[in-house]
Structure formats: structure tokens, C-alpha cells
Amino acid sequence: xxxxxxxxxxxxxxxxxxxxxxxxxxxxxxxxxxxxxxxxxxxxxxxxxxxxxxxxxxxxxxxxxxxxxxxxxxxxxxxxxxxxxxxxxxxxxxxxxxxxxxxxxxxxxxx
Numbered sequence: 001x002x003x004x005x006x007x008x009x010x011x012x013x014x015x016x017x018x019x020x021x022x023x024x025x026x027x028x029x030x031x032x033x034x035x036x037x038x039x040x041x042x043x044x045x046x047x048x049x050x051x052x053x054x055x056x057x058x059x060x061x062x063x064x065x066x067x068x069x070x071x072x073x074x075x076x077x078x079x080x081x082x083x084x085x086x087x088x089x090x091x092x093x094x095x096x097x098x099x100x101x102x103x104x105x106x107x108x109x110x111x
Contacts, residue, residue: 003031010111011042011074013104017049020057028057032064041067041074044107048080058092065097075099079107 001024002017012035016028035043043064047053061076068074077099081089089095101107 001027003028005031005035007040008108011044011108012040013044013046013108015046015049015104019052019054020050020060021052021054022056025054025056025060029060029063032060036064036067042111043068043074043076044079044101044104044111045076046079046104046107047082047085048104050085051082053085053088055092058088058094062094062097074111077101077107077110079104 001019004015004017006013006015014028014031014035018024020028032043045061065076068076079101080103081100086095086100089098099110101110
């Protein structure tokens with residue numbers, strides 16, 4: 001899996017490419033935690049290039065969401081979520097915890 005990050009004025013865009021499973025989730029967690037440690041808490045997670053996400057990936061997403069929302073500092077929003085990934089999020093009960101956007105441009109503009 002490859003993780004691309006890009007910093008904008010009001011938010012950060014994180015775009016993982018490939019599968020997010022138990023072997024690649026730590027790589028995603030490292031990229032997201034680096035953004036938080038830099039003091040930035042508005043994150044757009046562009047999942048348009050992700051075709052599978054395991055429970056390890058879901059755990060990373062919810063952990064970062066909790067960190068970002070603590071003390072109303074920001075949040076993680078999702079963009080370009082494929083139907084299969086959305087089903088996994090729905091099955092885990094995570095759909096109400098995230099805001100969804102059709103593409104990354106719309107999501108970045110929401111901040």
C-alpha cells in the first residue's frame with residue numbers, strides 16, 4: 001500500500017492506495033499520527049483508491065477520529081468511498097461517526 005499526503009491551508013489530504021489490512025494499517029496510522037503530532041486535526045481521508053479495508057484499518061480510522069475530535073479541534077471526513085468499503089463501515093457501525101463526500105475536492109472545501 002502507498003500513502004500520499006498533501007497539506008492545504010485548512011486541512012490535510014491523505015490518500016491511501018491499495019488494500020488496508022493488518023499488514024498495511026500501521027503505515028496508514030503512522031501517516032495520520034504524523035499529521036496530528038504536527039498540530040493539525042482537520043483531515044480528509046480519500047478512499048477512492050482503496051478496494052478493501054479490514055478491522056485493523058477501521059481501528060486506525062476510529063482512533064484518529066477520536067484524537068481529532070477531542071476538545072473540538074477538528075475531524076476526519078471521508079471522500080470517494082467505494083461501495084464495498086462503505087459496506088464494511090456500515091457493518092462496523094461507523095457510518096454515523098464520519099461525514100462522507102463524493103470526492104476529495106468537495107471534502108477539502110468543507111473545512
